[in-house]
Amino acid sequence: MDALARQPVLRRLADPLFLAILVIVALMAIGEFVSPGFARGDQIMSLLVVSAILGIVAAGQNLVVIGGREGIDLSVGALISLGAVLSGNVMNGEDSGILPAILFTGAVTFLIGIVSGLGITLLRIPPLVMTLGMMTVIQGALIVVSRGIPSGNAAPALTSFVVRPLVFGIPGILFLWALLALAMWFLLRRTSFGYALYAMGSNERAAILSGRRVGRLRILLYGLSGLLAGLSGFCLLGYTVNSFISVGDQYVLPSIIAVVIGGTSLAGGSGNYIGTAAGAIALTVLQSVLTTLEIDFWGRQVIFGAVLLLLMLMYGRQSRLRA
Secondary structure, three states, X not given: OHHHHHHHHHHHHOOHHHHHHHHHHHHHHHHHHHOOOOOOHHHHHHHHHHHHHHHHHXXXXXXXXXXXXXXXXXXXXXXXXXXXXXXXXXXXXXXXXXXXXXXXXXXXXXXXXXXXXHHHHOOOOOHHHHHHHHHHHHHHHHHHXXXXXXXXXXXXXXXXXXXXXXXXXXXXHHHHHHHHHHHHHHHHHOOHHHHHHHHHHHOHHHHHHOOOOHHHHHHHHHHHHHHHHHHHHHHHHHHHOEOOOOOOHHHHHHHHHHHHHOOOOOOOOOOOHHHHHHHHHHHHHHHHHHHHOOOOHHHHHHHHHHHHHHHHHHHHHHHHHHO
């Protein structure tokens, strides 16, 4: 009986979403203990806004990782920076420039992602190498074009949408994030695109033999990752108001860790976005707690890296528990 009673507990502990929620609650409790008021309603809302920016770029990373072939997009940080710079210069502080800014930024970052996908698919360049190279190219181009000087400003309406309450005290970006989560769930679980994506990530050769257009799908994945990174940069500009060329660098590692926390295997073929969204919130709360404890940036990076390694070790254990 004891063994039977333990099985539901073990299954629950093997659920990445449950673990992510448990981590969020524990971190909030620690933050409240260290700094009373950490878990206030307005503070929680601010943490969710920051989580949304990470969650948007993590959505693209999620798609790439599920697609398999050791797919990780290291260019997302540079694409976020590019998205923020392009958006800021197109709108230049004017509300009338919001729509042109998001359309132009989305088109450019989507096409850059497509180029990465073409290199990975047609030239057979490993994803890490291709996206690392693309990251370097984008960063170099940003330095040349901007000369290292911040340029462009967010429109007042964009800033209000990101940081100020829209309905029931909830900022607009959180509604956008909720719509993205719903779209990701529908895309992955209710469309032929999602079925093909999981099939490709699980066994690419079998997917090809079953008639899946694996090459086109993989190219599209990197295009979508670029598009979502650009959208994240657009929203980040609304949060920071001004843009600078390295603003997105801090999102590369967290976007990968958020995906892993959510239970997506880096081997591909499994995972979902709801877990990734919870992972984004957990990481944001962790970063806020570390900041409250006055741990330097390099210390936070060390902890993030250690968390990623720990998750990699735990993933195999979770797989055995599920079995």
